[in-house]
Amino acid sequence: MKRLLPLLLAAPLLLAQAPTASPPPSLANTSADQIIAAAPASAWAAIDPDDIMVMDTAAGQMVIQLAPLFAPAHVAAIKALVKAGRFDDGRIVRVQDNYVVQWAAKPLDGKEPVSQPPDVREQRVRAAPLPAEYERSAKGLAFTPSPFKDTYAEAGWIAGWQAARDRKAGTAWLAHCYGTVGVGRDMPPDTGDGAELYTVIGHGPRHLDRNIANVGRVLAGIEPHAALPRGTEALGFYKDEAQRVKIARVRLASQIPGFPAWQMMDTASPSFAQVVQARANRTGFFVRPAGAADLCTLKVPVREAK
Template identity: 45%
Template sequence: MPRALALLPLLALASAPALAGPPPKPWRSSAEVIAAAPAADWREPAPENLLVMELPQGRVLIELAPRFAPRHVANIRTLARAAYWDGLAVLRVQDNYVAQWGDPEAEKNPSGAKPLPPGLSKPGIEFAVPFKGLPLQALPDRDGWAPVQGFVDGFPMAADPKRNQAWLSHCYGMVGAGRDMAVDSSNGAELYAMIAPARGLDLNVPLVGRVLQGIELLSSLPRGGAALGFYEKPEQRTPITRVRLAADLPEAERPRVEVLRTDSPSWTALLQARRWREGWFVHSHGHVDLCSVSVPVRERGR
């Protein structure tokens, strides 16, 4: 290959626009940016998109993403309203990967599995959606996984505008619908939460939401010792007490949480605080990536 042609990729990178330098003083930490965010910069998740899972250890709140997987989300709402997950279990925890829950009998003993509720559809493949028209708050930071990265509705998203394709990314706390070898075999009955980022899963499994609170309850569970982290004995599994949509709970029992808007000035300031760190930090990299900036959540009224 001619030397001039070999240099073209490097020249292209060198000509890419650089991010702005450190923010002006007085510098604010991430915690200070979040504490100062006005009420208008926060939003309350819609109750019909908020899944409340109760474990013996506490409560896990999951915000569903109907913009990206509408048919799977419709199934999840049907399953929650039918109390499908009540009495089932967290059946797999694989270190540095996922915590997964559902019916332990569904694969090995289908005749003994809990019946699925009527009206459940076969969602098909929901790995990506059209990119055009999405209200994306893009990150200018370079990304090796996709030409474009950023956030939509508070969810981490990657995209390829040339293919008009956008998809949610497997960052820490994201929730997906497990599938078998057939690419269209997921139906929302078996869900998993990422307890480590794994963007190599992107465009291979439908992502349906994000854990807003309680991911530490899943990430701290004992690891399964068998293949892929599945528990070998039933007594090793963590039982699921109850799963409901917030919309179906009495008003007094509904969670009161707010999520920082990713289209707000506070989010822009938070990204800068994460890029340029001071205080304890000796070196600041001036860079963030899609999975290194989680969207803050707080109790409403704080």
């Protein structure tokens, strides 16, 4: 059956210093962009090129960072599919407004990916199911808490990722925000095999947290894909092959000679704490700054390495 999104470093945890509730006077009129531009080299962390997936489609190039820290089995499966060329000549099969863009690898029989409603069965591409990597043990993860309340859980950042945790259960997970990349799946107990992926192109669907294998985020190139025509079938699937967007090739950055190196801001750094406060206390155009921000608004800065 078609795998879809449902509608739906010590123990105990090391707590990094949370940002203060308001910016210091010296930063009162400093924008987040200015803070990011002035951040020292020590505020940036390198992204492993083996964790960067580069997808070239008829709409453009999308650069994706994978998250083996949170979904190691799914990420390993995705990398194996990439190295086997399974995504080459695949298709973007679904574009649902304010929700997701979804794409599929080419099936093992070599036929073009099928885009059909969830009651249509198609060939499976794995022999054994992957674990349900929807959350993980928080043991050993340094958690930088957000200074602002969150509707869903205690929110913050782990190793450069927007995340949340449950202290009582001792678990942590990645949050679904704009640009999140996850694994399409069927109804439980199916967990997805990595052959169908999606990225969020709307308001962060946090109700999907802990229900889908969240495997990464888009670093660059989401814009032309978010602007693709919306599918007219149920859940935004494309009806005709002519509508589906061709995937030319997908590679890991480590497979591409000369591909630019990427960095993400260290979410435990003073610079990131300043970015958080600047985004919560905007000036200039703003007559009444919010004094707060939700987790998905507080994106982790990323950049090509200088």
